[in-house]
Amino acid sequence: MSDPSLAHRPTLEAVAARAGVSRATASRVVNGSDGVRAPLAERVRRAVDELGYVPNQAARTLVTRRNDAIAVVVAEPETRFFSDPFFAQQVRGISKELTAHDNQLVLLLTEGAADYERVGRYLAGGHVDGALLFSLHDDDTLPGLARRAGVPTVIGGRPGWSDADTLYVDCDNRGGAREAVRHLLDGGRRRIAHIAGPLDQTASVDRLEGFRDALPGTDPGMIIEGDFTPEGGARAMADLLDRCPDLDAVFAASDVMASGALRVLRTRGVRVPEDVAMVGFDDIVSVAEWTDPPLTTIRQDIEEMGRMMARLLLRRVSPGPGQQESPALSSIVTPTQLVVRASA
Amino acid sequence: MSDPSLAHRPTLEAVAARAGVSRATASRVVNGSDGVRAPLAERVRRAVDELGYVPNQAARTLVTRRNDAIAVVVAEPETRFFSDPFFAQQVRGISKELTAHDNQLVLLLTEGAADYERVGRYLAGGHVDGALLFSLHDDDTLPGLARRAGVPTVIGGRPGWSDADTLYVDCDNRGGAREAVRHLLDGGRRRIAHIAGPLDQTASVDRLEGFRDALPGTDPGMIIEGDFTPEGGARAMADLLDRCPDLDAVFAASDVMASGALRVLRTRGVRVPEDVAMVGFDDIVSVAEWTDPPLTTIRQDIEEMGRMMARLLLRRVSPGPGQQESPALSSIVTPTQLVVRASA
Known part of the structure; x- marks a missing residue:
């Protein structure tokens, strides 16, 4: 000592x-x-x-006052965490950035929201210097627990509230969704449906807004809520085909849901893209390049967003040399990019 | 207070x-x-x-002296951790058991062995009550770091040393491997090759021993070391076909390697099981049921082994009511089971 x-x-x-x-x-x-x-x-x-x-x-x-450790808490049960490649990619970026700063990544897993009180106790226990929270839902108690624990946070995805203290990293969900629909319109599609994500998450709401920006006055029957899983995408696609047999395109709010939807189209003998074009969101390569046909999608740089979240939080936790307090920090919204493959 | x-x-x-x-x-x-x-x-x-x-x-x-938190450290880079479904299944069992005891699962991720010193500092920092370590390699410094940190541990998989204090949970790797080879022999196969796991891990060494028990005196050219990845399995299969074009069966030390090997056999026009039969190890359902053809394998109950590890560690950390010290605890070796599908 x-x-x-x-x-x-x-x-x-x-x-x-x-x-x-x-x-x-x-x-x-x-x-x-x-x-x-x-x-x-x-x-x-x-x-x-x-x-x-x-x-x-x-x-x-x-x-x-430093543990050189940062918690990552994903507001999803561990089953969803391990089955959705989005999370692995974001954690990859976080891990690289934290390792570059010799900080330990401490992933706090849960079985569900019932375990958040326990996560809050861990955060309050002085075991980490800050926390990255992602995949928040409207009624999540995690941000409040982190605040009461006195732990600085950065949120992955725009949170459902806004105040000067809250920092987040997100992509331009609304702009990306608009671009997806415009690509379908440019390809001559006129009966375009939307498989939304769960509408208690801002990413889903923002992508739905972008869809509506490009297609004002769309029949509400052409919009259906999914849950960001392949099974949810498949169910939504089956319902859409029953409701609107004349649809000629689908914008799915995630690649994972699009992969489930493509499976249903194939089973029903609907040709992609001849009969129905499909655009996804995320550009998770292990999904979008391997669907049949490969998926046109809106790319967000998920790994880089993970790095940005970690970097922002480390700056919030440790003011730079010679600085008495944290510098003025702001939230980051990254651009998205259309990636054209065979499905649209 | x-x-x-x-x-x-x-x-x-x-x-x-x-x-x-x-x-x-x-x-x-x-x-x-x-x-x-x-x-x-x-x-x-x-x-x-x-x-x-x-x-x-x-x-x-x-x-x-309690944080009600247990660390999980996997001696693999996070890329491998997220790509191999074995780990997600084991963590699933651990998570369920810890949640049932209101303990927080603290997953400490690394980019590689260079980060273990930092993991050791976190373990020494009094942030967790115990640690579960898995996928250890011969030269891993993790167990020593955990010991110096004074943190009670349970090891996933038989460690490369033995002493009275070390507790582990493993399956009967050697017995399972023997059963795999006997199944192939019973099916009339006579030129049986082995794709081993990395031989700096005891699970790989034990499975190789089981192979040799059932086939003493096998030509060393029929045994090749893989790395528990699909790519490693594919490379090993290609080498085996070049070296021993008359082989009629393969025992692969993991389902994931078997899936890569099956892909190479298909590419080369070798029919499974007609020309070459294949048996894997693990019974990871998301792999073994989806290979073409579905994979005959040796089942270990990975999730239950995760639960057992967590239970053993919690007993080591907290003696039961009325007990002054931990009860006498011992390592656990679970049986394996042959699961016959189409590949052999």
């Missing part, structure tokens, strides 16, 4: 002496190891308490 | 008074928030130090 401000703190040796045990035994108790008999462990804990002993790392953290 | 042993600890109010700032300002500094001017923050830190103030959570942890 070279930090001079810690020099007068009680040492582990002092704890051991007061408890009448060896340093090794005191160390095991303080470090939470097994195998020390309860009465001895109790004596050590009493000595810790009486002397006000703080283990090195906790003491160091108390002074530096 | 209801714990009476904490009653005499200095309060945040006392820190604020000593520093001559408001309680709110003191709280912001102690909680690591932004926006407190440096000289004020410095005064608060000095007061913290002089009074020996410990924030509630740290104080609570110091007394209870």
